[in-house]
Amino acid sequence: FQDRQREYSDHEKELLSTESLPCVTRDGVEVHLMANIDLPEEIADAHRFGAKGVGLYRSEFLYIERSPHLPSEEEHYELYREILDSVHPEPVVIRTFDLGGRKLAREVMETEEDNPVLGLRGIRLTLARPQIFRTQLRALYRAAVDRNLWILLPMISSLDEIEQYKRFAGLILQELEREGLEHNPDCRLGIMIEVPAAAMVADVLAKEVDFFSIGTNDLIQYSLAVDRNNEHVAYLYRPLHPAILRMLRFVIDSATKAGIDVSMCGEMAGDRHYAPLLLGMGLRRLSLSPRSIPEVKTQIRQISLSDMPSVIDKCVTFSTADEVEKCLERFLTTQEPVL
Ligand code: PEP
Ligand code: MG
Numbered sequence: 001f002q003d004r005q006r007e008y009s010d011h012e013k014e015l016l017s018t019e020s021l022p023c024v025t026r027d028g029v030e031v032h033l034m035a036n037i038d039l040p041e042e043i044a045d046a047h048r049f050g051a052k053g054v055g056l057y058r059s060e061f062l063y064i065e066r067s068p069h070l071p072s073e074e075e076h077y078e079l080y081r082e083i084l085d086s087v088h089p090e091p092v093v094i095r096t097f098d099l100g101g102r103k104l105a106r107e108v109m110e111t112e113e114d115n116p117v118l119g120l121r122g123i124r125l126t127l128a129r130p131q132i133f134r135t136q137l138r139a140l141y142r143a144a145v146d147r148n149l150w151i152l153l154p155m156i157s158s159l160d161e162i163e164q165y166k167r168f169a170g171l172i173l174q175e176l177e178r179e180g181l182e183h184n185p186d187c188r189l190g191i192m193i194e195v196p197a198a199a200m201v202a203d204v205l206a207k208e209v210d211f212f213s214i215g216t217n218d219l220i221q222y223s224l225a226v227d228r229n230n231e232h233v234a235y236l237y238r239p240l241h242p243a244i245l246r247m248l249r250f251v252i253d254s255a256t257k258a259g260i261d262v263s264m265c266g267e268m269a270g271d272r273h274y275a276p277l278l279l280g281m282g283l284r285r286l287s288l289s290p291r292s293i294p295e296v297k298t299q300i301r302q303i304s305l306s307d308m309p310s311v312i313d314k315c316v317t318f319s320t321a322d323e324v325e326k327c328l329e330r331f332l333t334t335q336e337p338v339l
Contacts, residue, residue, distance in 0.1 A: 035055060
C-alpha cells in the first residue's frame with residue numbers, strides 16, 4: 001500500500017510539474033486547454049493542473065445539489081460570480097441547465113417519460129419551463145458584468161431552438177433594463193453540438209451563434225445508437241468510428257468557414273491518444289477534466305502539426321474504427337508521417 005501511495009504521489013508531482021509549461025506543439029501552434037467542472041470546488045484543481053479558463057460548467061449540478069428546491073436567482077448569481085471571478089480574465093463557459101435524460105428532475109419535469117434520453121431534456125426542457133429558465137438567465141446576464149462569460153445551450157437539434165432562445169433572452173434583457181439592474185448583454189452565445197442533426201446542419205447553425213462546443217459523449221451515443229452508460233453495448237462506443245470522424249470534420253470545417261470559435265468538451269478531448277487527430281482536424285481549444293490536462297498537454301507538446309494533414313487524410317479514408325486506431329497508434333509511437 002505504501003509503495004502504491006508513493007507511486008501515486010510521484011505521478012501527481014510529475015503531472016503538476018507541467019502546470020506552467022506552455023501548451024504548444026513542437027512547431028509552435030498554441031492550444032487552449034480549459035477545465036470541465038461540475039462544482040465550483042473543482043476550480044482549485046483547474047488552477048493546479050494549469051487550465052486556461054473553464055470550458056464547461058455543467059450548471060445542472062446546482063439544481064441537483066439543491067433538489068427538491070429550485071435555486072433562487074441570488075443563489076445562481078453568487079455561484080456564477082464566484083466562478084467568473086476566480087478565473088478572470090480567462091473565459092468561463094456556463095452551460096444552461098441540461099436537466100432531464102438521466103439527470104432526472106422530477107420537480108421540473110412533471111411528466112413520466114418512457115425514453116427520457118430522447119425526451120424533454122436540455123434546451124427543450126428549459127424552453128418549456130420559462131420560469132425556471134428566466135431565473136437562470138437573469139442571474140447569468142447579471143453575473144457577466146465586467147467578466148468574460150460565454151453562454152452555452154445544451155441539446156440543440158435545430159435552428160428553431162436557437163431562434164426561440166434569442167427571443168426569450170431578448171425579453172429577459174429588456175426586463176433587466178426596465179428594472180435598472182446592472183447586466184451585460186454582450187455575452188458570447190454558443191451551442192453544444194451533441195445531437196447528430198445539429199452536426200449535420202452545422203454550416204447553417206454556425207451563422208447564428210458565436211461558438212460551438214462539441215459534446216462527443218452524447219454525439220457518439222446518439223449517432224451510434226449506443227447508450228453511453230450501458231456496459232452490454234460499451235464495445236460499440238467507438239469515438240473513432242468513421243461516422244463520428246466525418247461529423248467532427250464537417251462541424252469543425254463549418255465553424256472555421258463561418259469564422260466562429262469551436263472547441264470540444266466531451267470525454268474524447270481528455271484522451272491523449274486523440275489529440276493529434278483533433279488538432280489535425282483544426283481544433284485549437286479543448287475542455288477536459290482538470291486531472292487529464294497534464295497528460296494531454298504533454299502529448300500536444302510532442303507532436304508537430306505539420307505532420308498532421310497526412311494523418312487526417314489517411315484516417316478519413318478508413319472504413320472501420322480499428323483501422324483508424326491502428327493508424328493513430330503507429331503515428332504516436334513512431335512520430336513519422338503516415339503514407
Ligand atoms: C457531452 O455530451 O459530450 C457533454 C460534454 O455533455 P454531458 O456529458 O454533460 O452530457
Ligand atoms: Mg451532453
